Each structure stands twice: as C-alpha cells, then as structure tokens.
Amino acid sequence: MRLTVVMAVLAMTATAVRAEEDALADAMARNPERFEARAIDLIAGFGGPDGLRIDGIETHIALERAGARASSLRRFLAMDLDADGTITRDELAVTQRAASAAGRGRMERQFAAADADGNAKVDPAELAASGAAAALAALGEAEAGLLRAMLRLDTNGDGALTGAEVSAAVARLDQAT
Numbered sequence: 001m002r003l004t005v006v007m008a009v010l011a012m013t014a015t016a017v018r019a020e021e022d023a024l025a026d027a028m029a030r031n032p033e034r035f036e037a038r039a040i041d042l043i044a045g046f047g048g049p050d051g052l053r054i055d056g057i058e059t060h061i062a063l064e065r066a067g068a069r070a071s072s073l074r075r076f077l078a079m080d081l082d083a084d085g086t087i088t089r090d091e092l093a094v095t096q097r098a099a100s101a102a103g104r105g106r107m108e109r110q111f112a113a114a115d116a117d118g119n120a121k122v123d124p125a126e127l128a129a130s131g132a133a134a135a136l137a138a139l140g141e142a143e144a145g146l147l148r149a150m151l152r153l154d155t156n157g158d159g160a161l162t163g164a165e166v167s168a169a170v171a172r173l174d175q176a177t
Ligand SMILES: [Ca+2]
Pocket: 079, 080, 081, 082, 083, 084, 085, 086, 087, 088, 091
C-alpha cells in the first residue's frame, strides 16, 4: 500500500518534470531568438556575477506578481471613499459617476468579479483574493514553471545560468533542426 503511494508520487513528479521540459523545449523551438533574448534579459536583470540562480528567478516571479497585485488593489482602494477597507456598491456608484463610460464598465466588471459572495460589498478577504487572482493572471503557474525550467540549460551544473549557456543551447537546437 505504502509502496503504491510512493510510486504514484514519483510518477506524478516525473510527469511534472516532463511537462516542464516539454514547455521549455516548446518555447525554444517556437521562437529561438525571442527565447534567447528573454533569457538573457532575465539573466541581466536578476542574475548575480556568475549567472542566474533559482532565487533570482523566484524574485522575478514575485516582483511581476506583486506589481499586478498592487495595480489591482490600487484600483479598488481608490473606490474606498470612507477608508474602512470594504468597497460598497454605493462607493462604486459614486466613483463610477466621475469616470468615463469605458471606465464605468471596467469598474463594474472588476467589482462583480471581486464580490465573490455577491453581497454588493468587496470586503478585505475578497480584496486579497482578487489581488491574488490578478497576480496569477499576470504570471501564471505554467509561465513560472517555464522560467524555473530555464535552469535545465545550466550545462556546467554550477546552479547558475549564463548567457553563454543559453546561446549554446539555442545553437544546439539550430543544429538539430
Ligand atoms: Ca468603504
């Protein structure tokens, strides 16, 4: 019984690793130049002197998500006229009157999406959930998995990915096709 569970977990892990490898291979094959440019930008932005490590990739993911979360929260907080942490439909209506027609529609959609229990208020928990959803929409798990999988191109195995390693991997791809 226990062995079956262990084997099932191992099979799941192997599947996840294969999915990451496939996503990496797909991204490289689809547009090698774009992949290379993106990887090199990431290395320049978040790498250390010896290259890009997993903590640099995680920092990039966290910053992208935090930026999207902050934008989403900011839009809602600008509607919280009495600053009690909850946005009511009345507050939404007042804010909408001062907005453009397109802005009114967008606010309506955002409010409805955030008001998960449909009680005409976006409370702090719903606000937090809405921010988390915006963060994941900006950089989803598949995209995060692809970024982490870039470390598979660390061919000298020192845990840091360099631009030379990325360029060599893209060149190998060119030869193979
Ligand atoms: Ca309020």
